[in-house]
Amino acid sequence: MAHQNKTVDIHDEENYDPTVWVPKAHSHGTRALWKTFWLLLALTIIDVVLYFMMDPGMSRNVTFIILGIVKAAFIVYVFMHLTYEHKSLKMSIVLPMIGVVYLIVLLLKEADFWNYLNW
Amino acid sequence: MSNHAVSTKPTWAGGKSPFKISYGKLMMWFFLLSDAFTFSSLLVGYGAVRFSFPSAEESVPAEVQTWVKHNVVPFKTDNHEAFHDHGFVESMQMKGVFSESHWPAPDMVFNHFPGTHLHLPLMFVSLMTFILILSSVTMVLAVEAGQRMEKNKVQLYMLLTIVGGFMFLGCQAWEWTMFIGEGAKLFTNPFGPVTFAALFFLVTGFHGFHVFSGVVLNIIIYLNVLRGTYERRGHYEMVEKVGLYWHFVDLVWVFVFTFFYLI
Numbered sequence: 001m002a003h004q005n006k007t008v009d010i011h012d013e014e015n016y017d018p019t020v021w022v023p024k025a026h027s028h029g030t031r032a033l034w035k036t037f038w039l040l041l042a043l044t045i046i047d048v049v050l051y052f053m054m055d056p057g058m059s060r061n062v063t064f065i066i067l068g069i070v071k072a073a074f075i076v077y078v079f080m081h082l083t084y085e086h087k088s089l090k091m092s093i094v095l096p097m098i099g100v101v102y103l104i105v106l107l108l109k110e111a112d113f114w115n116y117l118n119w
Numbered sequence: 120m121s122n123h124a125v126s127t128k129p130t131w132a133g134g135k136s137p138f139k140i141s142y143g144k145l146m147m148w149f150f151l152l153s154d155a156f157t158f159s160s161l162l163v164g165y166g167a168v169r170f171s172f173p174s175a176e177e178s179v180p181a182e183v184q185t186w187v188k189h190n191v192v193p194f195k196t197d198n199h200e201a202f203h204d205h206g207f208v209e210s211m212q213m214k215g216v217f218s219e220s221h222w223p224a225p226d227m228v229f230n231h232f233p234g235t236h237l238h239l240p241l242m243f244v245s246l247m248t249f250i251l252i253l254s255s256v257t258m259v260l261a262v263e264a265g266q267r268m269e270k271n272k273v274q275l276y277m278l279l280t281i282v283g284g285f286m287f288l289g290c291q292a293w294e295w296t297m298f299i300g301e302g303a304k305l306f307t308n309p310f311g312p313v314t315f316a317a318l319f320f321l322v323t324g325f326h327g328f329h330v331f332s333g334v335v336l337n338i339i340i341y342l343n344v345l346r347g348t349y350e351r352r353g354h355y356e357m358v359e360k361v362g363l364y365w366h367f368v369d370l371v372w373v374f375v376f377t378f379f380y381l382i
Contacts, residue, residue, distance in 0.1 A: 010353055013135060022141045022356050025266040033263065037256045044248050044376075048241055051226070051381055056176045061382045068377040072370050079259045079366045081359075086139040093152055100159040107167040114171035 028084065036078040043071050065104070147360045151367045154329075158371050161325065162378050165318045169222055169382065172312055178221040183214050191227075191238055208301050208309050223311040225380050231297045244380045247290045248372065254283025255369040258337075262362040265355025270344065273358060277341040280365065284334035291327050295320075319379060326375050329368050336361045 010020050047067055054060040077083040082090060128134035138145055176184070191207075202210040211217045216227060226240030233243070257279040264272030298319070302309040308316035340361045349355045 016135050018133065018136070018142050021136065022354050023136075023139055025354055025356070025359075027263050027266040030260060030263055033256060033259050037252060040252050041249065044245060044252070047377070047381060048245055051241060056174055056224070064377050064381045068373050071373045075255070075366055075370045075373070079255055079369075080363055081262075086137075089138040089140065089145070089148065092138070093148055096152060097155065100156070100163070103159060103163050104166065107163050108170055111167040111170035114167075115173065 028081075032078055036074050039074060040071055043067055069101075141356060144356065144360055144363070147363050151363060154367065155371075158322075158326075158374070161318075161322050162374050165322060165378055166382065168312075168314050168318065169378075172222040173220070175216065175221055175224045175227070178218070179214075179216055183216065186214065187211075187216055187227075212309060217310045219312055221311065222315065225382075228298075228310050229294070229380060233293060241380055243290070243294065244376060247287060247294070248376055250283055250287050250290065251369050251372050254280050254287065255366055257283060258362050258365045262355075262359050265349070265358040268350070268355070270347070270350055273344050273349075273355060274341070277337060277344060277358070281334060281337050281341060284330060284337065284365075288327065288330055288334065291323065291330070295323075322375060323379065326368070326371055329371065333361070333365050333368050336364060 008017070008020065009015065010022055011024050012021070047064060050060065050063060054063070076093075082093065130137050136142070136145075140148075179187075205213065208217065211227065217223055229244055230238050230240045231243060232239040257276045261273050261276035261280060264276060298316075303316040303319070305317050305320055306313060310316070340357055343349060343357065344355075349357060
C-alpha cells in the first residue's frame with residue numbers, strides 16, 4: 001500500500017492513491033479575504049439600517065433575503081475557496097441549492113394562503 | 120512499491136480525483152450540502168409559520184404604535200415611568216403590542232445589551248454577527264498560512280478562531296438567558312405566538328450546537344498543529360476541512376440573523 005511507504009509522493013497523479021492523495025496547496029493571498037470581511041461587515045450594517053429605514057413588509061423582507069444570499073455567496077466563494085475549485089465541484093454544490101430558492105418561494109406563497117385562511 | 124494498477128483506471132472508475140480534491144474534502148463539501156438542506160428546511164419552515172401570522176404593524180392600532188415610539192424607543196426598557204408598576208413585557212401585552220394573534224416585531228423583543236438597560240434593538244445580535252464574521256476571517260487566514268506551511272501563523276489564527284467561537288457561544292448563552300428570563304419557554308411565549316419561541320430555541324439551539332461542535336473540532340485540529348502532525352504529513356488540509364465547516368456555521372448564522380432578527 002502506498003500510504004505505508006514514507007517516500008510516497010502525496011501529490012502524484014500518475015500513481016494516484018485516494019487514501020493519501022491531495023492536490024498541491026498554494027496560497028491566493030489575503031487581500032481578497034480582508035476585502036470580503038469588510039464587505040460582509042458593510043452588508044450587515046446595511047441590513048440593520050434598512051430595518052429601521054424601510055417600512056415593514058414584503059419588499060423589506062425580500063431585500064433582506066437577497067442581501068443574505070449575497071453574503072452567503074461571498075462566504076462560499078471566497079472564504080470556502082469554491083471559486084478556485086474544479087467546475088464539476090462548483091456545479092455539484094451550487095446547483096442543488098437552487099432547489100432551496102424554489103422552496104422559499106413555494107412556502108412563502110403557501111404561508112400567505114394560511115394567513116388568508118386565518119388558521 | 121512499483122506502479123499502481125489504480126493509475127491505469129479511467130477517471131470516473133477511481134483512476135484520478137474527478138473533482139481535483141482529496142476524498143476527505145469532497146466528503147466535507149457533501150456533508151455541508153446536506154446540512155444546508157437541514158437548515159434550509161428549518162429556516163424556510165420558520166419563514167412559512169411567520170408569514171402565516173399577521174405582523175405587529177398590521178394589527179396594533181396606530182395610536183399605540185405612536186405611544187410605543189415616544190415612550191419606549193428613546194428611553195430605558197426596564198423600570199421606565201411610562202410602564203408604572205408593570206415591567207416592559209407586561210406593559211406591551213396590556214397595550215396589545217405583544218399578542219398571540221400576531222408576530223412581534225423583532226426590535227421589540229431583542230432589545231437588550233449587556234451592562235445597560237437602554238432600548239438598543241438588534242445591537243447585541245449585530246455584535247454577535249461581527250464576532251462570527253471576524254472568527255471566519257481568522258479561520259481563513261489559518262487556512263492561508265497552512266497553504267504556505269507556516270506553522271506559527273496557523274497556530275496563532277487557529278487559537279484566535281477558537282476564542283471567537285467561545286465569545287459567540289457566550290453571547291448566545293446571554294441572549295437565551297435574557298429571553299428565558301422574560302418568560303419565553305419552549306411552550307410559552309409572552310411576546311407572541313408560541314411557535315415563535317419554540318422555533319427560536321430549536322433553530323438557534325441547533326445552530327449553537329453546530330458552533331459548539333465547530334469549536335471542539337477546531338481545538339482538536341489546533342492541538343494537532345501544535346504537535347506538528349501536519350508538518351510531518353506535508354500538508355495542512357485538515358485545517359482547510361475544519362475551515363470549511365467553520366465558514367458554513369458562519370453562513371448559516373447569516374440566515375438565522377436574517378430570518379429571526381430582521382424579518
